[in-house]
Amino acid sequence: MKLLLDTHIWLWTYLEPRRLGSRLLRELRNDDNELWLSPISTWEAFTLHARGRIQLPDDIEGWLHDAILPLREAPLTHEIALAASRLSLHPDPADRFLAATAQVLDLVLATADQRLLGMAEIRTMGNR
Numbered sequence: 001m002k003l004l005l006d007t008h009i010w011l012w013t014y015l016e017p018r019r020l021g022s023r024l025l026r027e028l029r030n031d032d033n034e035l036w037l038s039p040i041s042t043w044e045a046f047t048l049h050a051r052g053r054i055q056l057p058d059d060i061e062g063w064l065h066d067a068i069l070p071l072r073e074a075p076l077t078h079e080i081a082l083a084a085s086r087l088s089l090h091p092d093p094a095d096r097f098l099a100a101t102a103q104v105l106d107l108v109l110a111t112a113d114q115r116l117l118g119m120a121e122i123r124t125m126g127n128r
Contacts, residue, residue: 002034003027003125004074004102006111007041007094011054014067021128024110036107038074040097074101087121 084100112127
């Protein structure tokens with residue numbers, strides 16, 4: 001399975017793994033699965049950190065290197081931007097980009113966001 005990690009799932013993996021559900025954790029640890037991350041998630045994490053909503057380690061470059069090392073980088077393309085503009089309305093632009101990335105690249109979006117879990121246009125895996 002090819003899983004695109006929602007920003008909070010990616011962050012919980014490194015900062016709060018106890019928040020991950022047992023089924024999702026099993027899939028994240030399954031070597032047969034590919035784990036993908038969008039640069040939108042990196043940007044979102046840095047934005048949350050700058051606003052004081054999350055705390056990232058002091059060595060942010062070193063942390064980022066380690067946190068993305070086992071992941072495939074999802075591209076941010078014009079096709080994905082177009083798909084994001086066509087998805088059902090979602091108030092968070094970052095989430096629209098993540099949903100569009102999953103749709104265009106045929107990835108399963110791993111998320112705990114109920115609004116994303118309810119989108120008919122994409123395949124999702126909940127945090128269970």
